[in-house]
Amino acid sequence: MFQANLLYGTTFNNSADFEEIGLIAHSLIGTKHLRFYRYLADVDPETLSADLPCNCDEIEAVTIPPEDWNYADSIHWNGDITSAFNEEYVEARKHFQNPLYIRGKYIHYERLGDKIYVQYPFPKVLIIYEGEMLDEEGLPYLNDKEV
Numbered sequence: 653m654f655q656a657n658l659l660y661g662t663t664f665n666n667s668a669d670f671e672e673i674g675l676i677a678h679s680l681i682g683t684k685h686l687r688f689y690r691y692l693a694d695v696d697p698e699t700l701s702a703d704l705p706c707n708c709d710e711i712e713a714v715t716i717p718p719e720d721w722n723y724a725d726s727i728h729w730n731g732d733i734t735s736a737f738n739e740e741y742v743e744a745r746k747h748f749q750n751p752l753y754i755r756g757k758y759i760h761y762e763r764l765g766d767k768i769y770v771q772y773p774f775p776k777v778l779i780i781y782e783g784e785m786l787d788e789e790g791l792p793y794l795n796d797k798e799v
Contacts, residue, residue, distance in 0.1 A: 671791075678792055685785040685793050688712070688752050690778070697773040704766050706790070707783035711763060714770075715756035715778045754780050 653670045656662045664670040686709065693702035704711075718736075743755055756778060761768045770777065785793040 686782050689783050693777050695774050701767045701769050708781045710782040712780040713754050714761045715758050716774050717756050
C-alpha cells in the first residue's frame with residue numbers, strides 16, 4: 653500500500669479495499685501457482701451439499717470411501733458380497749501409493765459456486781482438486797518477482 657502511494661499517489665480508506673484490488677489484479681495477471689490437494693468433506697444430509705475449500709479451482713475427482721464392488725449380480729439376490737471383501741483386501745495391501753491416490757467409488761456431483769451437490773446423503777466425500785497455493789495468511793502465494 654505504501655509502495656502504491658509512493659509511486660502512483662493512490663490512497664485507500666482501509667487495507668481491505670487494497671487487498672481486494674490486489675486479488676483482482678493478481679487474478680488478471682494469470683501467474684497462479686497451482687498444485688493438487690486432497691480434501692475430505694462432510695456432506696450436509698439435508699441439502700446434500702459439501703463446502704469446497706476457498707482455493708479450489710478445478711475438481712479432478714469426487715469419491716466415497718468404500719470400494720466399488722459387484723452389487724448387481726445375476727447369481728446372488730443381494731449382490732456378490734465376497735467381491736466387496738476382495739476389493740477391500742486388495743486395496744489394503746497396496747503399498748507405496750502416491751499421496752494423491754484416490755480410492756473408493758467415483759460419484760456424480762454438481763458444482764455450484766463454492767459447494768458441490770451429490771445425489772445421496774453420503775456421510776463424507778473425498779475430493780481431489782487443483783488449487784492455488786496460499787501463504788500463511790491465506791493469500792495467494794507470490795514469489796519475489798511478483799511482489
